[in-house]
Amino acid sequence: MTVQLxxxxxxxxxxxxxxxxxxxxxxxxxxxxxxxxxxRAWKSLAYTLKIATAAVTWTVFGANQADYSxxxxxxxxxxxxxxxxxxxxxERAPYAYYRVKIRSTVADTPGGASLAGIAKG
Numbered sequence: 001m002t003v004q005l006x007x008x009x010x011x012x013x014x015x016x017x018x019x020x021x022x023x024x025x026x027x028x029x030x031x032x033x034x035x036x037x038x039x040r041a042w043k044s045l046a047y048t049l050k051i052a053t054a055a056v057t058w059t060v061f062g063a064n065q066a067d068y069s070x071x072x073x074x075x076x077x078x079x080x081x082x083x084x085x086x087x088x089x090x091e092r093a094p095y096a097y098y099r100v101k102i103r104s105t106v107a108d109t110p111g112g113a114s115l116a117g118i119a120k121g
Contacts, residue, residue: 016042018117024110025056025102032058035100035115038066039093043121046089047100051080052112055105060088062095074098079105093119 003016020034039045049058060075061068074095080086102113 013120016119018115020115022052022112022114023102024112025054025104026110027104027107029059029101029103032100032102032113032115035098035117037098037117037119038096039098039119040096042093042119044089044091045093045098045117045119047087047098047115047117049080049086049100050114051082051084051086052114053082054109054111055079055081056102056111056113057105058086058100058102058113061099061101062093063097063099064095066097068097068099071097071099082111 003014005012005014018034018037023032057077057079059073059077061071062074063071075088100115104110
């Protein structure tokens, strides 16, 4: 996570961003390393996912324990085709921690996934 001060001619705001390196999917749900966000100090949260190669199925999880031992699905598993984008956003983030898991939509056909996440407010 990287906390940044962003501004334009009218306003300044602090945001938290994650932009992990692109990763390939496997045949099982695996955490997209670097997707973890601590939303406790923020009101809203959004992820965007970009798929470069083969289709990837992604799921967004929320938890209140830092180790994700109580995680629940906040966005059901959704397949995203190669060359497409997907997003998840919540205006009032009810959980303390969020992360993304990915897996190959078609067995033994890894897809490349890039993610950006932002928390603000």
